[in-house]
Amino acid sequence: MRDLKYGISPIVTVVLLCFACIGPEVSSYALCPPCSARWRHPQLAAPAGATTVPLCSALSATADDIVSTDLSRIVQQSATSLMQRFWEIDLQTQRRMDMILSLYEEERIDSSAFHGVNGYGHGDIGREKLDNIVAKVLGAEAALVRLQLFSGTHAIASALFGALRPGDNMLCVSGHPYDTLEEVIGQRVGSQTGSYVGSLKDWGIGYKELELTEVGVFDVAFDLDAIDRELAADPRIKLIHVQRSCGYQWRRSIAIAEIGRLCNHIDVVYKKRGRNLVVFVDNCYGELVEDQEPCHVGADLVAGSLIKNLGGTLAPCGGYVAGTRALVDAATVHLSAPGVDGGATFGQYKNLFQGLFFAPGIVGESLKGAELVADVMQNKLGYPCNPPPGGHRTDIIQAVQLGSRKKLVSFCEAVQKRSPVGAHIRPIPGQSPGYGDEVIFADGTFVDGSTLELSCDGPLREPFVAYTQGCTHWTHWSLVLMEALIRPAFAPN
Numbered sequence: 001m002r003d004l005k006y007g008i009s010p011i012v013t014v015v016l017l018c019f020a021c022i023g024p025e026v027s028s029y030a031l032c033p034p035c036s037a038r039w040r041h042p043q044l045a046a047p048a049g050a051t052t053v054p055l056c057s058a059l060s061a062t063a064d065d066i067v068s069t070d071l072s073r074i075v076q077q078s079a080t081s082l083m084q085r086f087w088e089i090d091l092q093t094q095r096r097m098d099m100i101l102s103l104y105e106e107e108r109i110d111s112s113a114f115h116g117v118n119g120y121g122h123g124d125i126g127r128e129k130l131d132n133i134v135a136k137v138l139g140a141e142a143a144l145v146r147l148q149l150f151s152g153t154h155a156i157a158s159a160l161f162g163a164l165r166p167g168d169n170m171l172c173v174s175g176h177p178y179d180t181l182e183e184v185i186g187q188r189v190g191s192q193t194g195s196y197v198g199s200l201k202d203w204g205i206g207y208k209e210l211e212l213t214e215v216g217v218f219d220v221a222f223d224l225d226a227i228d229r230e231l232a233a234d235p236r237i238k239l240i241h242v243q244r245s246c247g248y249q250w251r252r253s254i255a256i257a258e259i260g261r262l263c264n265h266i267d268v269v270y271k272k273r274g275r276n277l278v279v280f281v282d283n284c285y286g287e288l289v290e291d292q293e294p295c296h297v298g299a300d301l302v303a304g305s306l307i308k309n310l311g312g313t314l315a316p317c318g319g320y321v322a323g324t325r326a327l328v329d330a331a332t333v334h335l336s337a338p339g340v341d342g343g344a345t346f347g348q349y350k351n352l353f354q355g356l357f358f359a360p361g362i363v364g365e366s367l368k369g370a371e372l373v374a375d376v377m378q379n380k381l382g383y384p385c386n387p388p389p390g391g392h393r394t395d396i397i398q399a400v401q402l403g404s405r406k407k408l409v410s411f412c413e414a415v416q417k418r419s420p421v422g423a424h425i426r427p428i429p430g431q432s433p434g435y436g437d438e439v440i441f442a443d444g445t446f447v448d449g450s451t452l453e454l455s456c457d458g459p460l461r462e463p464f465v466a467y468t469q470g471c472t473h474w475t476h477w478s479l480v481l482m483e484a485l486i487r488p489a490f491a492p493n
């Protein structure tokens with residue numbers, strides 16, 4: 001079927017001609033008898049008043065051909081309706097690219113930055129320049145960009161262990177943090193050790209969390225009153241943890257303006273009166289989406305992964321910590337050892353520089369892909385999306401509430417099937433290091449686990465949400481949607 005699905009077969013041509021004969025006043029939901037039997041999807045029912053006209057009686061197309069044509073039309077209609085939005089995203093990409101080009105010129109980037117060093121890794125020109133550039137992109141005083149940071153979780157842990165000391169407490173003000181942070185905090189025993197060894201809890205660092213409130217100018221808001229109560233009651237709170245992106249929560253991601261409101265409050269009410277507090281932001285998936293980053297609006301420390309936004313799909317691994325010089329130095333020492341700086345660059349810095357140069361474009365395509373997924377899944381098929389179509393975006397994640405295990409697994413299978421790597425592999429839910437629940441990952445990506453490449457994952461728990469993200473071109477999501485929605489799990493009841 002695959003050949004027929006996307007090409008225009010003679011049969012499909014007949015169908016298109018038949019649509020043409022019907023005339024514009026008749027809904028294009030009108031279909032030939034064989035397909036209307038199959039394709040009377042409740043969410044795709046013809047609008048009130050539309051006439052269902054039997055088409056060519058001689059038509060011998062199979063139901064599958066017409067189903068595919070109809071799906072393709074739905075996805076194309078969505079894409080067409082989004083063209084103005086896509087243009088706005090392109091203009092945003094142009095602004096980000098302009099910034100990166102200016103920073104590369106300022107730092108005099110040329111091929112000498114790509115040579116790399118091995119062994120101790122002392123004195124690498126590229127490494128120093130990339131640290132400076134990433135600090136500026138993120139509005140920070142300093143940045144530590146390292147291949148030796150394995151992942152987002154590792155970068156976040158390095159930042160937290162650098163900033164906190166035994167006896168300190170951490171207050172998470174954006175609800176429950178991302179699943180892999182549970183073992184770092186010590187809310188769940190470590191998957192390697194079966195104990196709390198090496199967690200913040202093991203180091204005598206306590207943890208509390210507060211929920212976001214649903215109202216507010218930017219869809220979710222910090223509960224400043226609750227934060228004040230906690231800070232008044234507990235003088236040991238040293239670090240305020242914010243997770244910008246939704247993670248595996250069914251909530252809106254937090255807009256930069258709202259992060260700014262929190263930072264301003266902490267600054268005016270506490271820091272300026274002498275209390276030593278650090279606002280830390282888990283910046284995973286948020287980089288380059290808005291015009292400003294958390295440090296531009298007052299955050300002290302941020303961390304993220306290079307196999308997400310800033311790596312532009314070319315970074316083979318790595319992460320970053322950025323913020324004030326003192327906090328970045330503390331994270332550096334935690335990552336390596338006091339007195340030890342550097343780290344081999346393994347000849348990978350061309351990929352890091354080129355990836356950062358690509359990042360605005362690929363983040364832009366990911367945003368367009370997310371808009372398409374939201375429009376098709378919510379507006380056309382009625383699955384709740386977070387953010388909803390047209391909603392404010394501060395990260396590249398598009399969450400789609402599918403409501404059943406079967407649909408989540410089937411959607412991920414479709415993503416994998418239309419991926420460039422391992423399309424023949426069927427993803428199955430299972431236990432994964434760092435995660436408490438069963439999780440399914442569809443990541444047929446060139447870099448293992450890269451979620452700036454097109455990918456989808458989710459924990460197998462209510463309300464069965466597919467978290468989709470990334471792509472190098474938005475049309476890749478059209479192909480995935482057509483593959484997913486034709487599956488039996490998405491057939492009308």
Ligand SMILES: Cc1ncc(COP(=O)(O)O)c(C=O)c1O
Nearest residue numbers: 151152153178245247282284305
């Ligand atoms: C908000 C957030 N923080 C942290 C992480 C952890 O990143 P990594 O998988 O690179 O460890 C994720 C992963 O998806 C995330 O969504």
